[in-house]
Amino acid sequence: MKKYIKRIAAALCAGIMLADIGGTAAFAEENGQNIPDITIPSGDSLEKFIHDTDDALREVDGNSPSTAAAVFQGDEILYEAYRGCADIEAGIPADENTVYEWGSITKTLTWVSVMQLWEQGKIDLDKDIREYLPEGFFHHLSYDDKITMTDLMNHRGGWCETTHALFVDDESELRSLGDALQEIEPAQTFRPGEVTAYSNYGAAVAGYIVERISGMDYCDYVRQNIFEPLGMEHTAIGPDHSDNEWVLEQRRQLRSYKSTLSGEYADIGHKLDFVTIWPAGSATGTLKDLVTYTQAFVDDDAPLFRNRETQEFMLSGSSFYGESDVPSCCHGLWPMERGVRTYGHSGGTTACRTDMEFDPVTKTGVVIMQNSISGNYAITTIPQAFFGELEPGKYGEPAGKADMSGHYVLSRSIHSGMFKFYGAMNTAILNNNFYDLGNGLMQLKTEDGKAAELHGLSEYEGRKIMQAVSIDAIFDRFFIPKLLLFAGYIFAAVISAYILLVKIKLVKYNRYKKFKGSAVITVSEILKIVSLLILMISTGFAISNYLSLSDALRVLTGVTQMICMAVFAASAAVSCAGLAKKSESRLITLGYAANIAGSVICIAAILFFEMYKFWGC
Amino acid sequence: MEKYRRIINADLIASGKRNSTSSAMIALVIVMLAGSLYASPMFLTMITFILGSVLTTLFFASNGYHNEKLFCLLPVERKDVVRARFIFLTAVFTAVNAVIYIIGLIQVKTGFLLAAYFGAAAAEDVDILQYLTNRTDILDKTGLYNVSFAFAFAVSIIVMSHQLKAYIKDNSVYDFSAAKKIKKSDIIGAVIALIIIIIVLGDVTGILPVGKGISTVVLPVLSGMLTVANGSIFCMSAIMIAVCHVTFIWVCTELNYDSKDIQ
Numbered sequence: 001m002k003k004y005i006k007r008i009a010a011a012l013c014a015g016i017m018l019a020d021i022g023g024t025a026a027f028a029e030e031n032g033q034n035i036p037d038i039t040i041p042s043g044d045s046l047e048k049f050i051h052d053t054d055d056a057l058r059e060v061d062g063n064s065p066s067t068a069a070a071v072f073q074g075d076e077i078l079y080e081a082y083r084g085c086a087d088i089e090a091g092i093p094a095d096e097n098t099v100y101e102w103g104s105i106t107k108t109l110t111w112v113s114v115m116q117l118w119e120q121g122k123i124d125l126d127k128d129i130r131e132y133l134p135e136g137f138f139h140h141l142s143y144d145d146k147i148t149m150t151d152l153m154n155h156r157g158g159w160c161e162t163t164h165a166l167f168v169d170d171e172s173e174l175r176s177l178g179d180a181l182q183e184i185e186p187a188q189t190f191r192p193g194e195v196t197a198y199s200n201y202g203a204a205v206a207g208y209i210v211e212r213i214s215g216m217d218y219c220d221y222v223r224q225n226i227f228e229p230l231g232m233e234h235t236a237i238g239p240d241h242s243d244n245e246w247v248l249e250q251r252r253q254l255r256s257y258k259s260t261l262s263g264e265y266a267d268i269g270h271k272l273d274f275v276t277i278w279p280a281g282s283a284t285g286t287l288k289d290l291v292t293y294t295q296a297f298v299d300d301d302a303p304l305f306r307n308r309e310t311q312e313f314m315l316s317g318s319s320f321y322g323e324s325d326v327p328s329c330c331h332g333l334w335p336m337e338r339g340v341r342t343y344g345h346s347g348g349t350t351a352c353r354t355d356m357e358f359d360p361v362t363k364t365g366v367v368i369m370q371n372s373i374s375g376n377y378a379i380t381t382i383p384q385a386f387f388g389e390l391e392p393g394k395y396g397e398p399a400g401k402a403d404m405s406g407h408y409v410l411s412r413s414i415h416s417g418m419f420k421f422y423g424a425m426n427t428a429i430l431n432n433n434f435y436d437l438g439n440g441l442m443q444l445k446t447e448d449g450k451a452a453e454l455h456g457l458s459e460y461e462g463r464k465i466m467q468a469v470s471i472d473a474i475f476d477r478f479f480i481p482k483l484l485l486f487a488g489y490i491f492a493a494v495i496s497a498y499i500l501l502v503k504i505k506l507v508k509y510n511r512y513k514k515f516k517g518s519a520v521i522t523v524s525e526i527l528k529i530v531s532l533l534i535l536m537i538s539t540g541f542a543i544s545n546y547l548s549l550s551d552a553l554r555v556l557t558g559v560t561q562m563i564c565m566a567v568f569a570a571s572a573a574v575s576c577a578g579l580a581k582k583s584e585s586r587l588i589t590l591g592y593a594a595n596i597a598g599s600v601i602c603i604a605a606i607l608f609f610e611m612y613k614f615w616g617c
Numbered sequence: 618m619e620k621y622r623r624i625i626n627a628d629l630i631a632s633g634k635r636n637s638t639s640s641a642m643i644a645l646v647i648v649m650l651a652g653s654l655y656a657s658p659m660f661l662t663m664i665t666f667i668l669g670s671v672l673t674t675l676f677f678a679s680n681g682y683h684n685e686k687l688f689c690l691l692p693v694e695r696k697d698v699v700r701a702r703f704i705f706l707t708a709v710f711t712a713v714n715a716v717i718y719i720i721g722l723i724q725v726k727t728g729f730l731l732a733a734y735f736g737a738a739a740a741e742d743v744d745i746l747q748y749l750t751n752r753t754d755i756l757d758k759t760g761l762y763n764v765s766f767a768f769a770f771a772v773s774i775i776v777m778s779h780q781l782k783a784y785i786k787d788n789s790v791y792d793f794s795a796a797k798k799i800k801k802s803d804i805i806g807a808v809i810a811l812i813i814i815i816i817v818l819g820d821v822t823g824i825l826p827v828g829k830g831i832s833t834v835v836l837p838v839l840s841g842m843l844t845v846a847n848g849s850i851f852c853m854s855a856i857m858i859a860v861c862h863v864t865f866i867w868v869c870t871e872l873n874y875d876s877k878d879i880q
Binding site: 407421425426427429479480483484486487491494495498506509538540541 | 755820825826827828829830831833834835837838841842844845850854857858861862864865868869872873875876
């Protein structure tokens, strides 16, 4: 009996082992390769990483938007997966022919183009870019300081965000690159070279400079100098994808999705939008093509450039955290401090999310593409799982905690024009877990203390800055007065509404007694409400349209605010005259005083937050 | 002020003779105060809501002809009756809430939770303040308590003022035996509800994203007010809005009640 039990047990064990090997073999067969026995940068084995990633992606199925992911080392693809659907309703699964929008990864094409021209001696990275642009190209510069190509790569041109449309859904609205840049020019709110404020505009200007220096259309230049040498036949760069008919056809089949509160995915349609300033984010292509492009950065033959030294120079720091030698930007590529230092860029459009990262030392890389605008955990966890996390203490032991208390304004926001309140009110409060490593370097530990993030600590015009890769947070010492002013503007409208309701009641019961200036004051009260309402309505439309506003609504809002200001001033003047004459009724005197206060607050808010400014930015 | 005091006295005496309504009100206040000893600080905001919702009802229930009787008894004007009622209820409500607030604040500051001491079932909830505070860097325990209480106080005093207005305007509102007919206020309420539905649908469909605009403009300000001075600005703003609203309701009630005499 024992003998039989032993034999059955042995057979079972053998069966399990064979099934396991068979499973692995099945996996290997499915991917057409055996899993190499290598250790990935995180310290795990590749097999464990693949196993964990496959497990994590198991829930991305026929009812989910797609995730396409690949991992490579050198020119070898170690892992490639297509999960989910390009079109859930039609049941079209994602595969190697599915195309995704690169989003801002496109900017790296611009930076590579710039470096190619630099390599050829056609551009000086430290020269004022105005020398490469038509005379009087910029109209909203606030500083005379030169803006260099290096500043553009570091997103330190000083521009804030704009409310002009970055995406349009009608290709007939596309203009020439130069015209589009002139139309969309944002305000320059920071001194060039000092604050990192991610700027699509800056990257697009760089693309325009590539056009002017090369004498070629930007799209033609990229195709000839990047796509063709690398054999990227399934990627388009034109804003309407017309430069690659195959890509256009594939793109028309892709639908996009966003996650809902219930955890399901809402179909938001094809979202075939067109980038108005295309060097900032118009590339669209397959996973394999993006992998090919990323592999070029780790290739010792430097296929993107004439010389390997150019590639090495591109991967060297162009801006740094504080006074340290830790780079915050490498000529347009973002250095990420993980278990190893990686370089890359992420991207997001109205339809897709993408990420590319590579380690030139181990010659490994990760590329992820998704047709969901919410993205999913894969886009953050896969690179982290592959490259590992930054160990606390890698850049030294902290001297102590860094005092980062207070309100911080994000550099990448609207700091000028009629939505200036948006940038001013949406401040960040940094937590108190920043540790000072010295030389302007700070470490932010995760909750469990096992990993960290690096940030920089610097100063801008006497104000503390918390530096990150593409955005700075600037200490705002005047946040409270700004908040009180904007809150006062809202409260003035609310109180005016109550006063008007009381007046309506008094009129209804024949109790309303007119007094000197009552008509103007009543109109002023109505316009306080109108001013707030039109701000809310235009903000609502802007929020729904990626913070962009139509010209008609922009003009309507601005002109309305101007009229409101004029009426507020008139009513304040009338109230002052009324106060001077000393009314018999205490209530009327109180009314005059309240009207003056409310009008002054509203005028101050409209002027300070530039709510009238429908032109320019 | 003397005439208001007489009206309030008359109210209490008159209702006391007829039934135990005012006694019930006093009992409710006592129960609320006692409950504040038993409840965790965050739960005190619920007590505020209950008090605001019930106070007017309890005081004026089944006093169908109370107002007319008072008018005959005392040499006061109709508007004085309204003012007295508003002053009295607002004062009682504010005073009781002040006591409840202080009881809660002492517990928050000292860390000595009375509910835990009394071994109440609510004691499981006693640490909710700590739980919420652990999840945000914006407010500490005191700030979170102040903000919650101020918001609850503002909302409930507004509710109370509306109930008082409804009673004074039409004292059959608390006569539960009377059949409720559709009035103009019901129509106005329905219109407001319709506007809210339109705003929500406008946001969902993207045709008229007013809701998004409102939230984008207002929420950062609210958030900002929470982060400054440990929520003090938010508290002051909430109370200020409540004062404006109650004053407005008071004026409306006075106008409406006063006009009945003329008719």
